Amino acid sequence: MNTSPVQSITKIENTPLSISVYSVKDKPLCMHDAGTLEIIFCLTGTIKFAYAYEEFILNTGEYVSVDRDAYYLHSDGYNMCVSFYVDLMWFEKKYPNIKHMLFVCEGCKETTMPYPTVYHDRLRGILIALLKFILDGSLEQDAAKITQITESITDLFVHHFDIIFFHSGKTEFHEEILKRNQEIYAYIDKHLVETITLKDLSSHLGLSSSYVSEFMRKVSIGFRQMLAYIRANKSEWYLINTNYTIVEISEACGFSDPQYYYKAFKEWYKCTPKQFREKYINQSQDNMVYYEPYVIRTIVDNLLIEHYMNLFLE
The missing domain is CATH 2.60.120.10 (Jelly Rolls)
Structure with a gap:
């Protein structure tokens, strides 16, 4: 570490x-x-x-x-x-x-x-x-x-x-819900740089796409937002530890295009990737x-x- x-x-x-x-x-x-x-x-x-x-x-x-x-x-x-x-x-x-x-x-x-x-x-x-x-x-x-x-x-x-x-603002969840959500995070994290679809995730869990979609919407932030959040979080490492361009970081974290990365990062971090990099690497x-x-x-x-x-x- x-x-x-x-x-x-x-x-x-x-x-x-x-x-x-x-x-x-x-x-x-x-x-x-x-x-x-x-x-x-x-x-x-x-x-x-x-x-x-x-x-x-x-x-x-x-x-x-x-x-x-x-x-x-x-x-x-x-x-x-x-x-x-x-x-x-x-x-x-x-x-x-x-x-x-x-x-x-x-x-x-x-x-x-x-x-x-x-x-x-x-x-x-x-x-x-x-x-x-x-x-x-x-x-x-x-x-x-x-x-x-x-x-x-x-x-x-x-x-x-x-x-x-x-993400939910709640203080309690049933153990089965927590376990399933953790399985979802693990799958996304392992396949981050790949194209991940709801169908892929559902197949991995052995559940229907409609069930998984509703589950993620009710207990957390939904499939697309969760995917964007985990990828934006991963991009911190590249912003801090490399000289990669925003385009290169977007690709390394599995975003479909730089504009989507820019939008997702700003939504979760309340700043642009460039602003984040400039603030943190100076510390x-x-x-x-x-x-x-x-x-x-x-x-x-x-x-x-x-x-x-x-x-x-x-």
């Missing part, structure tokens, strides 16, 4: 988890490969988080997830943050399509999604408790427990922070201070007390 230098990240051996503790003034552009989930937790202070051409503030105790989107961080004041890096491929046997899933979890006030839900509170509690466990224990001896906790985090994302919730300043995890022990203890006081006394 493309992250900051190796020495800035603590890999917890024999687990799917790594963590990074830092204070940020400017964290340069970062972008992960499929199969990596990062959760950025603001332990104290405030930071500006920018992705998908959106910017919002994370305050103390707030967090946000990021998978394949390009992002950067900025702050003008004191802050302390921790990033959790989850190797999702560790759980591929349990969730065969996990490499192709997209997640949205904005555990902060500045979000258009329902917040806080019981699942946001649960995730926040797990993250704080996980930090406490890591700080107080022996990482070698506790690898199995850390893996178990990381699996529970992954379960929360698969069942409650799948991108279907972002190269690195002004970070990294710390050993033990320095946040007192902060974590205070957050743990505050979280459970709020949870049980409100």
Whole structure:
């Protein structure tokens, strides 16, 4: 995965988890490969988080997830943050399509999604408790427990922070609906550069085209829009990592023509591909201070007390 230098990240051996503790003034552009989930937790202070051409503030105790989107961080004041890096491929046997899933979890006030839900509170509690466990224990001896906790985090994302919730505005879906939607995303992601028809998708699922069309319209954003969204999201990588022209990127992501790509990208990102590229590739300043995890022990203890006081006394 493309992250900051190796020495800035603590890999917890024999687990799917790594963590990074830092204070940020400017964290340069970062972008992960499929199969990596990062959760950025603001332990104290405030930071500006920018992705998908959106910017919002994370305050103390707030967090946000990021998978394949390009992002950067900025702050003008004191802050302390921790990033959790989850190797999702560790759980591929349990969730065969996990490499192709997209997640949205904005555990902060500045979000258009329902917040806080019981699942946001649960995730926040797990993250704080996980930090406490890591700080107080022996990482070698506790690898199995850390893996178990990381699996529970992954379960929360698969069942409650799948991108279907972002697109639908809902907070609950039956497991069968979630599973089918994830199968649809996986098929589209695997065949992105090909010509994908509703008939192809329906045949793959063993269902009628009319059923699949109605299913996608009711629970999400419809076949054509979903196809356009996944392709536009994929184009971020080319805009950031290559000098490809818009025509070349459009073709690489499976769009039928550049105008369709331009329209789809602008619909989802509220800017043109050129504007996105110009904004994000200029975010190269690195002004970070990294710390050993033990320095946040007192902060974590205070957050743990505050979280459970709020949870049980409100």
